[in-house]
Amino acid sequence: MxxxxxxxxxxxFLRIVGNRQDAEELTQxxxxxxxxxxxxxRGDAKVSTWLFGIGRRVLLEAVRAGLFERHSEVDEQTHAxxxxxxxxxxxxxxxxxxxxxxxxxxVMVDMLGFEPIEVAGIVGITPETFRVRxxxxxxxxxxxxxx
Amino acid sequence: MSDQPPLDLRALADVDAPxxxxxxxRRFRRKILVRSVWVVLAAVAVxxxxxxxxxxxxxxxxxxxxxxxxxxxxxxxQGATVALDRVASLGDGRLGFHFVVIGKGLVTLRMSxxxxxxxxxxxxxxxxxDRPAHxxxxxxxxxxxxxxxxxxxxxxxxxxxxxxL
Numbered sequence: 001m002x003x004x005x006x007x008x009x010x011x012x013f014l015r016i017v018g019n020r021q022d023a024e025e026l027t028q029x030x031x032x033x034x035x036x037x038x039x040x041x042r043g044d045a046k047v048s049t050w051l052f053g054i055g056r057r058v059l060l061e062a063v064r065a066g067l068f069e070r071h072s073e074v075d076e077q078t079h080a081x082x083x084x085x086x087x088x089x090x091x092x093x094x095x096x097x098x099x100x101x102x103x104x105x106x107v108m109v110d111m112l113g114f115e116p117i118e119v120a121g122i123v124g125i126t127p128e129t130f131r132v133r134x135x136x137x138x139x140x141x142x143x144x145x146x147x
Numbered sequence: 148m149s150d151q152p153p154l155d156l157r158a159l160a161d162v163d164a165p166x167x168x169x170x171x172x173r174r175f176r177r178k179i180l181v182r183s184v185w186v187v188l189a190a191v192a193v194x195x196x197x198x199x200x201x202x203x204x205x206x207x208x209x210x211x212x213x214x215x216x217x218x219x220x221x222x223x224x225q226g227a228t229v230a231l232d233r234v235a236s237l238g239d240g241r242l243g244f245h246f247v248v249i250g251k252g253l254v255t256l257r258m259s260x261x262x263x264x265x266x267x268x269x270x271x272x273x274x275x276x277d278r279p280a281h282x283x284x285x286x287x288x289x290x291x292x293x294x295x296x297x298x299x300x301x302x303x304x305x306x307x308x309x310x311x312l
Contacts, residue, residue, distance in 0.1 A: 002168050002171070003168050006164055006166075006167060006168055007160070007162065007164040008160065009255035010162065010165075010167065011159070011160040011161075011162045011164070014162055015159060024165060024167060027164075027167050027168050027171075028170055028171045028174060029171075030171075030283065031167065031168060031171035031172075031175075032171050032174045032175045033170065036175065036179075037171060037232040080164065088158055088159070090160060091156065091158075092159060093153065095159065097158065104157060106153075107156070107159075109153075110153050110155070110156040110157070111156035111157060111159050111160045112160055112284075113157065138153045138154070141153075141154055142151065142154060145154060
């Protein structure tokens with residue numbers, strides 16, 4: 001079950017924190033906690049929603065611990081494997097130039113394919129508020145991307 | 148809201164993810180192990196603390212008993228003064244008495260066939276007896292060869308609540 005979500009969780013952290021080392025650490029910590037919480041998982045949410053909820057708490061704790069202060073530069077090794085490297089790199093740069101909040105909603109919805117209502121639940125805000133946040137993040141990404 | 152479709156970011160999810168589940172499971176097991184060790188250590192510490200606090204001597208059992216009565220009748224015999232300080236219920240129908248003895252030479256206390264101990268210094272005497280089923284026990288104060296007995300019944304100064312402990 002965990003293995004099926006490993007890449008998505010890692011990609012989520014990689015796009016938010018911007019470097020592989022921290023993304024690996026956060027992914028591991030997420031799965032460590034998921035192991036402990038698995039017995040309490042009642043199955044009333046999708047596994048991915050439950051797992052990303054844990055991941056987000058791990059991320060917030062890392063933010064409070066000053067993770068983003070340590071790494072302000074985006075790691076060169078974060079680049080996705082892509083058929084069109086230039087375009088993908090531009091997209092990555094545009095995404096990386098946004099604030100963490102914008103990156104998170106875009107990563108969850110437009111990169112990982114979560115439904116906005118699911119992410120609203122994970123983030124802990126109303127779907128309406130989330131839609132506004134998503135709309136603004138998309139506009140900022142488009143502006144940063146320049147197309 | 149904008150009518151423009153969102154930029155397609157799905158390709159950015161296609162990253163080389165290293166194997167992390169195995170390491171996560173290893174860390175989880177280590178975490179559980181460490182936590183278990185702490186729980187066991189904490190349990191052992193609690194048991195040790197409880198054991199250390201459990202009164203063992205008669206003096207400790209009488210002094211630390213929760214059901215007890217402070218009673219202070221005083222008896223004089225052959226130049227010795229004996230005061231009853233505390234009577235405690237020791238459970239299983241047993242009563243513990245703490246006497247304070249002031250006197251020169253060897254002063255022995257005997258109660259219901261039991262000789263008082265000397266656990267806590269020369270002036271303190273402790274004795275444990277069965278709660279009397281009927282009547283009242285007798286306190287014998289023996290100084291040298293002289294023996295004087297007192298009934299601990301009505302008029303002795305020992306409150307009747309002692310026998311209901």
